[in-house]
């Protein structure tokens with residue numbers, strides 16, 4: 258097993274890395290360089306939507322790689338037009354701007370909202386209402402949008418224009434709106450914050466109040482999008498469509514792609530020269546993005562995801578029932594599921610990993626399970642057996658600890 262203590266490498270020490278190095282992946286499985294096999298129920302943090310080395314994605318990427326990689330946005334990119342159109346055809350949106358990451362997609366969403374009001378003669382409208390527990394990225398603007406002290410500390414003055422409110426609190430939203438308010442920004446299911454879904458009722462309330470006050474509704478579907486919750490986008494469960502939406506993670510299936518989607522009206526201010534990107538929407542990325550949509554938008558694919566996700570949820574509920582001293586409950590939507598822990602979530606993640614299942618910690622002492630959307634019932638059974646063993650051992654340890 259190759260272990261690389263952080264402090265001895267040339268890489269910034271900003272990540273705590275597990276002592277595992279993967280050499281190869283296939284579907285839901287990852288293989289280490291020393292031959293161990295893992296069920297990847299973290300999917301690279303909701304990124305590997307179609308698992309590892311999906312043949313259709315490999316084919317699309319390699320075919321494109323031998324033709325053309327990059328030309329810049331100074332030229333026509335037909336596959337960018339195509340992917341943009343497909344995203345519009347299947348959502349509320351009319352316009353798309355492609356980026357390389359989630360935070361960049363969020364930056365574009367924030368700029369688009371402010372610029373809309375500027376364009377309409379209201380340059381004072383710059384404030385965006387956001388919610389406690391949110392995560393929107395790690396740029397200077399998006400850490401301000403997320404509002405979490407641990408991400409803001411030491412990085413100078415907090416970027417202005419973000420007002421944070423309790424998650425799901427309609428009265429707080431009503432009271433916070435004033436002449437400076439430009440938009441409301443929310444994740445339909447908070448991911449990093451601990452797998453916390455907003456109710457359909459709350460999203461509908463936000464839609465209505467935005468309409469009443471001429472505000473733009475922005476969704477961050479970077480984690481929830483592209484089939485993760487069993488719909489193409491999570492907001493489609495509620496019927497409350499946004500004006501602007503940031504996406505990333507799953508749309509690239511492992512290739513770095515993000516995008517900001519908007520209605521024609523919301524995108525009005527983003528005229529020639531107002532925004533740009535060197536890499537965003539390049540031919541390699543667009544070939545992969547289109548290939549991901551070939552699969553995700555195929556007839557019956559999302560229905561299959563919904564059914565498999567239901568099975569995973571039932572299995573997790575049984576797991577929680579079997580170990581009430583370690584797990585409090587199961588929450589989430591589709592294949593964005595969280596185990597709210599009584600034990601330390603980090604201990605549970607480690608125990609699962611030792612048993613051969615990869616999962617991801619989140620806020621509020623939650624363990625996230627977000628397998629590739631192509632996971633099968635058999636994979637879930639196997640993972641569930643391993644997670645059972647892991648929690649059995651962990652509860653043994655906890656008991657031994659208490660006896661001492």
Ligand SMILES: *Cc1c(COP(=O)(O)O)cnc(C)c1O
Pocket residue numbers: 357358359360361363392393394395444448449477478479480505506
């Ligand atoms: C991951 C994530 C981001 C940030 O995306 P990056 O690609 O890491 O910049 C923003 N918002 C949400 C909801 C996310 O899950």
